[in-house]
């Protein structure tokens with residue numbers, strides 16, 4: 001019997017982040033990646049965004065497994081949340097490379113979610129048979145070791161899902177598999193598009209390693225180095241250069257420490273034991289013998305570098321004579337915080353090297369427009385779907401594909417929650433399934449919704465007024481005259497404004513006594529009256545919280 005394949009993106013298309021692609025074939029379901037997204041200022045206070053997998057949760061018994069392509073947050077970081085949402089009674093098999101599994105294990109332990117799944121290492125080139133779905137992982141070049149693309153065999157033909165990739169530094173096995181697959185004929189290509197706006201490939205990792213070594217060689221004092229904690233190749237380059245130049249390395253920041261230890265255990269980093277020292281020991285050594293490897297390449301204020309830059313780190317402080325190297329470019333949305341941290345580092349007296357001011361400090365893990373074009377030429381797919389990009393990037397992909405001989409009608413622009421139906425003579429958008437975003441804030445998952453966010457925005461914009469008064473339970477008369485407390489509200493300097501507002505509240509309470517209203521209705525009247533008064537005098541709409549107590 002022939003079985004149709006549907007691909008249902010639950011995240012990661014038309015946006016960058018929370019990659020999550022559901023593959024459905026007959027009774028079988030497979031989830032590819034379970035990523036997170038980091039919120040912007042549109043979502044005040046929200047810590048993380050994860051994909052809504054309700055559609056999958058309702059069909060949990062049919063889920064044959066979760067395949068994780070690589071260890072980046074936007075592919076792996078949402079795994080504990082997704083497993084919790086699925087709520088399967090039996091543990092779900094999770095497949096990935098050794099590094100992916102190491103990182104997944106750490107993540108699952110943090111969330112006490114180890115029992116929700118079983119972890120299975122997959123070798124590149126081997127075929128995973130999950131129900132009726134056959135998936136082969138092939139190695140791709142990316143900014144983390146062991147990143148995988150997928151080859152999926154469907155009745156309609158071969159589907160190639162690149163996940164995150166660049167052709168520069170593509171492993172030989174990956175390149176060979178792509179060539180072989182191209183000869184078989186590729187029906188559908190799903191391609192990374194996040195760097196399609198850049199025409200050229202970035203410098204190779206070895207060029208970056210050379211420029212890091214040059215900076216290290218030229219530095220007189222301490223060198224503070226930051227990059228993505230998952231960029232093990234870059235971290236390896238710094239370790240090697242430091243070792244050659246007789247410097248010791250101390251690590252600051254939890255994710256950096258965690259990833260280095262996972263990478264050492266898995267054999268992805270070989271570090272002589274004596275090279276890594278504690279922060280205490282680094283502080284006692286002469287400055288020219290020290291490299292600090294820290295988190296904070298995205299300007300995160302709570303990262304080790306963020307706190308060091310403003311003197312709020314428990315042990316470390318940036319000082320005159322330090323050389324700071326930011327070996328990363330800001331992820332879209334992080335430019336402001338990265339600029340702020342650079343300002344702070346200069347203020348603290350450091351010499352700061354960062355891209356693009358200093359060339360060759362960063363190599364992206366994603367294909368440029370030129371590389372995506374090369375991939376299209378290599379695979380000559382019948383159909384293509386741009387993934388991992390915002391709308392304009394998907395459109396640029398459609399134009400690029402046309403330049404490479406693929407008719408625009410054969411480039412399908414995906415939507416979150418919309419099935420892509422893969423058939424022998426066509427690939428098209430089909431049915432829509434339940435999907436969306438689940439917001440994580442502190443320990444709450446999915447509790448922050450539109451109403452909470454509206455309140456937060458109101459609080460942030462115009463502040464809050466708390467109106468307190470005590471009434472007699474028997475007579476309804478005011479016992480303690482009303483008092484208004486303001487926070488984040490600017491018209492409070494001499495108190496006369498609030499005194500006027502309090503008078504207004506007294507008036508409302510007295511005039512309502514005869515009507516013997518329910519306290520809830522009275523509170524509503526107080527709120528309306530204060531809101532009208534405040535708006536008339538200030539044109540502001542603070543949140544107003546009436547607290548009427550009966551005594």
Ligand SMILES: [Zn+2]
Nearest residue numbers: 070072142164
């Ligand atoms: Zn990635």
Ligand SMILES: [Zn+2]
Nearest residue numbers: 072074075164
């Ligand atoms: Zn990614």
